[in-house]
Amino acid sequence: MDRLKIIIIKxxxxxxxFLSCRVIQADTPKVGSIVSGVVxxxxxxxxxxxxxxxxxxxxxxxxxxxHRGQAAQLKNLLKPGHEFSExxxxxxxxxxxVLSAKQSLINCASDIPSEISQMHAGSVxxxxxxxxxxxxxxxxxxxxxxxxxxxxxxxxxxxxxxxNAFYVGQSVRSHILNVNAESARVKLSLQQSMxxxxxCSFVQGYFLLDQKVTLQTICYSxxxxxxxxxxxxxx
Numbered sequence: 001m002d003r004l005k006i007i008i009i010k011x012x013x014x015x016x017x018f019l020s021c022r023v024i025q026a027d028t029p030k031v032g033s034i035v036s037g038v039v040x041x042x043x044x045x046x047x048x049x050x051x052x053x054x055x056x057x058x059x060x061x062x063x064x065x066x067h068r069g070q071a072a073q074l075k076n077l078l079k080p081g082h083e084f085s086e087x088x089x090x091x092x093x094x095x096x097x098v099l100s101a102k103q104s105l106i107n108c109a110s111d112i113p114s115e116i117s118q119m120h121a122g123s124v125x126x127x128x129x130x131x132x133x134x135x136x137x138x139x140x141x142x143x144x145x146x147x148x149x150x151x152x153x154x155x156x157x158x159x160x161x162x163x164n165a166f167y168v169g170q171s172v173r174s175h176i177l178n179v180n181a182e183s184a185r186v187k188l189s190l191q192q193s194m195x196x197x198x199x200c201s202f203v204q205g206y207f208l209l210d211q212k213v214t215l216q217t218i219c220y221s222x223x224x225x226x227x228x229x230x231x232x233x234x235x
Contacts, residue, residue: 029055029089029097031114031143034106037099039082047078049087049099057097059087062169063128066102091143102128104171114142119179119186129170132162137190139174147174147186154190166190 029035029051037049037057046058064071088106091098105112108126113119127147130140136150155165166172178187 028092031089031092032109032112033089034109035087035089035097035099037084037087039078039080039084041080042075042078047075049084051087051097051099055097056095057087057089057099059084059099059101060169062167063090063100063102066104066171068167068169090140100128102171112142114145116145116179116181116184116186119147119176121176121178123176125174125176127172127174129166129168129172132166132168134162137162137166139172139188139190145186147176147188149174149188149190153177153188156191156193 035051035057037051037059040048040050040056042048046060047064049057049059051057061071061075062068064074084101086103086106087099087101088109089097090100090105100106105126105128112126119125125141127139127141129137130146131138134151136148137154139147139149141147151162154162159165172190174188174190176186176188178185180186
């Protein structure tokens with residue numbers, strides 16, 4: 001009798017599209033939320049992770065760390081099974097989550113805007129460089145919300161190429177200069193004189209990650225030595 005009841009309940013739930021839809025929405029991480037993820041595999045451009053055991057997400061190489069040198073080191077050390085305790089959901093593309101492991105973005109996740117209505121002239125937000133052209137830099141926040149910094153507003157000192165001062169994926173603080181909700185255009189400044197902050201978490205995060213990378217390097221080296229030793233003994 002109990003088994004029959006369970007079967008009836010399951011059929012009843014599966015027959016209700018409203019209920020099944022609500023379950024899926026409740027389990028799917030939202031843009032701006034913090035999740036954990038386990039590495040499934042590595043591709044040349046990204047790290048694919050499993051989130052909550054059923055969602056798939058990808059961390060682009062440039063989003064593995066705030067410093068791109070550390071990001072490259074970390075990519076070389078990552079193996080399937082490694083767990084990221086904190087990842088920021090930058091966007092949701094179909095069934096795939098776009099994630100970032102940048103501590104500078106994770107620390108201020110609740111303050112990063114996802115809608116243009118959350119922005120106003122004079123405010124300062126964290127974001128990341130998503131494209132660089134001759135005329136300026138495009139900065140992405142959450143979702144598809146993007147702002148543009150003209151070349152003369154991107155740096156305090158004149159540079160020949162903006163790519164000498166910025167790189168795609170770089171975490172930046174953006175000072176909002178103008179917001180046009182009708183055209184969905186946001187003009188911003190990346191000049192340090194406009195976006196300076198006393199927050200030193202970026203520097204602290206650099207050294208903390210540097211320690212982790214060093215420890216992982218040591219552990220990996222010991223692991224390889226143990227494998228060689230086991231092989232020699234077995235031989």
